[in-house]
Amino acid sequence: MATTPLPTRRPAPAHVRPAPASSSNGNKRNGSNDAGNNRSAVRRRRPGFRREQLSGWGMMAPAALLLLAFIFIPAALGFGLAFTNARLISPRPVEFVGADNFVRLFTDPTFYRALLNVAYFAVIVVPVQSGLALLMALLINKKFRGVNFFRTVYFLPVVTSMVVVSLLWLFMYRKEGLINEVLSAISFGLINGPDWLADPNTAMPAIIILSIWQAAGFHMIIWLAGLQSISGELYEAAQLDGTSRWQQFRFVTWPGLFHTRSLVLVTITIQALGLFDQISVMTQGGPMDSTTTIIYEAVQSGYRQQETSYASAISLVFFVLVLIVSAVQRHLTREKD
Amino acid sequence: MNTKFTKILATSIAAAALTATLAGCGKGSASSSNEGSGEIALWTHNAGNPEELAAVQKIVDSYNGSQDKVKIKIQAFPQESYNDSIVSAAAAGKLPCIVDIDGPNVPNWAWAGYLKPLELSTDLSTHLPSTVAEYDGKPYAVGYYDVALAMMARPSDLKAAGVRTATVEQPWTEEEFQDALTKLKALGKWEYPLDMGTAGTGEWLPYAYSPFLQSFGGDLINRDGFQSADGVLNGDKAVSWANWFRGLADQGFMAKKGGKDSTQDFLNNQSAILYTGSWAADKAKAALGDDLVVMPTVDLGEGPKIGGASWQWGVTSGCQNSEAAMDYLSYSLKPENVAAVAKATGTIPASNEAAALIPAFAEGGANRIFMDFSREYAVMRPETPAYPFIATEYGNAVQDILNGADPKSTLDKAVKAIDANIKSNGGYKK
Numbered sequence: 001m002a003t004t005p006l007p008t009r010r011p012a013p014a015h016v017r018p019a020p021a022s023s024s025n026g027n028k029r030n031g032s033n034d035a036g037n038n039r040s041a042v043r044r045r046r047p048g049f050r051r052e053q054l055s056g057w058g059m060m061a062p063a064a065l066l067l068l069a070f071i072f073i074p075a076a077l078g079f080g081l082a083f084t085n086a087r088l089i090s091p092r093p094v095e096f097v098g099a100d101n102f103v104r105l106f107t108d109p110t111f112y113r114a115l116l117n118v119a120y121f122a123v124i125v126v127p128v129q130s131g132l133a134l135l136m137a138l139l140i141n142k143k144f145r146g147v148n149f150f151r152t153v154y155f156l157p158v159v160t161s162m163v164v165v166s167l168l169w170l171f172m173y174r175k176e177g178l179i180n181e182v183l184s185a186i187s188f189g190l191i192n193g194p195d196w197l198a199d200p201n202t203a204m205p206a207i208i209i210l211s212i213w214q215a216a217g218f219h220m221i222i223w224l225a226g227l228q229s230i231s232g233e234l235y236e237a238a239q240l241d242g243t244s245r246w247q248q249f250r251f252v253t254w255p256g257l258f259h260t261r262s263l264v265l266v267t268i269t270i271q272a273l274g275l276f277d278q279i280s281v282m283t284q285g286g287p288m289d290s291t292t293t294i295i296y297e298a299v300q301s302g303y304r305q306q307e308t309s310y311a312s313a314i315s316l317v318f319f320v321l322v323l324i325v326s327a328v329q330r331h332l333t334r335e336k337d
Numbered sequence: 338m339n340t341k342f343t344k345i346l347a348t349s350i351a352a353a354a355l356t357a358t359l360a361g362c363g364k365g366s367a368s369s370s371n372e373g374s375g376e377i378a379l380w381t382h383n384a385g386n387p388e389e390l391a392a393v394q395k396i397v398d399s400y401n402g403s404q405d406k407v408k409i410k411i412q413a414f415p416q417e418s419y420n421d422s423i424v425s426a427a428a429a430g431k432l433p434c435i436v437d438i439d440g441p442n443v444p445n446w447a448w449a450g451y452l453k454p455l456e457l458s459t460d461l462s463t464h465l466p467s468t469v470a471e472y473d474g475k476p477y478a479v480g481y482y483d484v485a486l487a488m489m490a491r492p493s494d495l496k497a498a499g500v501r502t503a504t505v506e507q508p509w510t511e512e513e514f515q516d517a518l519t520k521l522k523a524l525g526k527w528e529y530p531l532d533m534g535t536a537g538t539g540e541w542l543p544y545a546y547s548p549f550l551q552s553f554g555g556d557l558i559n560r561d562g563f564q565s566a567d568g569v570l571n572g573d574k575a576v577s578w579a580n581w582f583r584g585l586a587d588q589g590f591m592a593k594k595g596g597k598d599s600t601q602d603f604l605n606n607q608s609a610i611l612y613t614g615s616w617a618a619d620k621a622k623a624a625l626g627d628d629l630v631v632m633p634t635v636d637l638g639e640g641p642k643i644g645g646a647s648w649q650w651g652v653t654s655g656c657q658n659s660e661a662a663m664d665y666l667s668y669s670l671k672p673e674n675v676a677a678v679a680k681a682t683g684t685i686p687a688s689n690e691a692a693a694l695i696p697a698f699a700e701g702g703a704n705r706i707f708m709d710f711s712r713e714y715a716v717m718r719p720e721t722p723a724y725p726f727i728a729t730e731y732g733n734a735v736q737d738i739l740n741g742a743d744p745k746s747t748l749d750k751a752v753k754a755i756d757a758n759i760k761s762n763g764g765y766k767k
Contacts, residue, residue, distance in 0.1 A: 085762075087762070091448060091449055195593075289737070307726075
């Protein structure tokens with residue numbers, strides 16, 4: 001996640017882009033010139049090109065090898081295993097069983113429940129978390145005394161491990177936990193909070209709140225980077241035009257955040273679909289499957305129930321789902337020229 | 338995005354990579370220890386349990402001092418990650434010679450070829466039956482101790498409510514238990530008079546609650562051949578069990594999800610009757626003194642039942658020096674060693690000879706009753722390689738039923754999953 005490159009190219013908002021000066025003829029000529037240059041570059045390589053190529057491959061090799069050994073090969077194996085009856089512990093030889101695991105998966109009500117839960121989680125978390133993160137970024141994207149204090153405070157939950165956060169919230173969500181005590185105190189004893197994680201109706205919302213609280217700070221930093229890459233001149237120009245605060249946000253900030261927006265959207269969505277840590281620590285999928293997720297089901301069957309092949313099938317389906325969701329998002333957030 | 342992508346992928350298929358290696362090792366060749374000259378590795382789960390670890394260390398030290406051919410070396414793991422460590426080590430062919438194992442997992446590991454049958458010089462026939470794990474008619478693991486489930490209460494509370502104290506001769510029946518809880522609840526001292534440890538997870542669920550199912554006449558699986566749970570885990574008797582168990586929560590006798598530390602809650606007078614293991618007895622005794630009574634669990638038809646088997650020791654199949662490993666195990670089973678571990682852990686010593694060395698467990702001792710429970714009531718969790726799977730399915734079913742799911746359909750679902758699992762493993766036959 002942290003290695004995802006931030007967008008470096010900053011598109012100018014459409015309405016402030018200078019109108020093209022040259023005629024359509026000129027554009028055409030320029031285009032053909034570019035193509036000609038490219039062709040000659042291919043024919044005549046610069047001296048030392050091969051050496052550069054070689055050192056390029058050489059520098060990539062360690063990372064590429066590690067990726068291959070620890071990601072691509074296991075991934076390929078996992079896809080293969082999904083069509084076998086492989087188990088974590090078994091003296092029996094591994095056999096090819098075709099689509100058996102998938103048939104079982106698609107007739108398993110728990111799987112659909114997990115899909116539903118993940119969808120519920122993502123539908124709430126993606127807009128709320130990114131919105132909240134943007135709000136926090138806007139608040140701290142100012143120069144005032146103590147701004148660093150607020151930046152640190154907002155970012156603090158991100159630095160804490162999700163497992164630790166989950167453990168702490170586990171205590172806070174209990175029937176006699178901090179949250180219910182506070183609710184009771186501020187309502188003068190009127191609100192008698194539920195046992196958040198033990199009630200199928202409140203367990204998922206409880207986990208959603210905790211997740212947003214923990215992760216919003218991270219996306220705040222990304223938004224902040226986006227905000228700071230918007231040139232101050234644009235705001236000055238907007239001020240000269242006599243725009244209101246809202247108009248500045250709507251017509252300068254919002255278009256200026258185009259790339260950041262796609263990035264935040266995609267990372268939060270994938271993070272939401274992969275929901276696992278909180279569930280494993282806090283509810284173990286319960287009560288009554290109300291918080292189980294696809295990854296949790298995969299780990300549960302792969303390790304605790306020792307059904308490696310079934311877990312691989314779940315992973316494969318999950319992979320395809322994430323692929324589809326990301327592709328749709330890429331399509332929706334593509335640069336429309 | 339791609340990095341995130343692949344990260345998720347990598348996590349979800351780590352298991353796949355493991356098994357691929359296992360398959361590569363070939364059938365059953367799960368281990369080969371790489372110990373140096375005369376050094377034998379021993380793995381244990383009790384890194385988080387200093388008393389037990391110290392007791393085992395003492396046995397190892399005295400064994401190492403008693404001869405100079407081999408040297409036992411202990412490596413302790415936290416209990417939560419112990420099973421994972423074993424499975425990973427087996428997949429990599431790096432299992433140590435001696436391992437400790439949670440009793441119900443022994444058949445699974447024996448079937449997987451991790452363990453070899455024990456050949457000990459100790460006579461195991463005098464040991465508590467639940468401390469010897471057998472599979473396929475051969476002993477694969479042996480424990481120093483067992484634990485027993487019991488009901489604890491304050492005699493003063495029982496007297497105030499007018500409830501008879503249950504005894505081994507005359508345990509509570511279902512009606513009496515219902516009556517006792519009603520009367521205790523009526524005292525108004527507790528929100529929930531009964532604490533069954535419903536906050537527990539993992540192995541606690543089948544360990545604690547399948548004995549009730551068995552007392553009703555149901556079971557986790559049909560033990561004749563261990564091929565199906567149909568009619569046993571979802572029969573009329575099992576449904577009666579589910580309704581009864583759920584009823585305890587519905588009538589407000591116990592919490593659907595209790596506190597994290599049920600013993601402490603009991604000692605803090607948050608509950609009147611505590612259903613827990615013998616391990617809590619010493620602490621309760623120290624806190625309550627004479628105002629504590631240990632009672633057998635409820636007779637729901639087929640007599641009181643409790644789960645048998647705790648942590649046990651086995652020798653791995655790839656051990657190069659299994660004679661020495663067996664020799665160590667035989668040595669460690671001497672009564673004084675067994676007594677030392679049982680004493681350190683507050684558990685039931687495996688043999689009568691060892692019990693005689695601990696005043697609390699000797700004839701007439703305060704904790705002797707647990708030994709009686711173990712002998713009289715212990716039911717082994719099904720000795721089949723399918724057990725780890727059955728345990729997770731049953732655990733989920735218990736939690737769902739407590740939270741209001743329909744008992745019959747929940748149990749049907751568990752049976753379906755268990756039967757499918759057994760079938761997909763060729764009946765777990767060798």
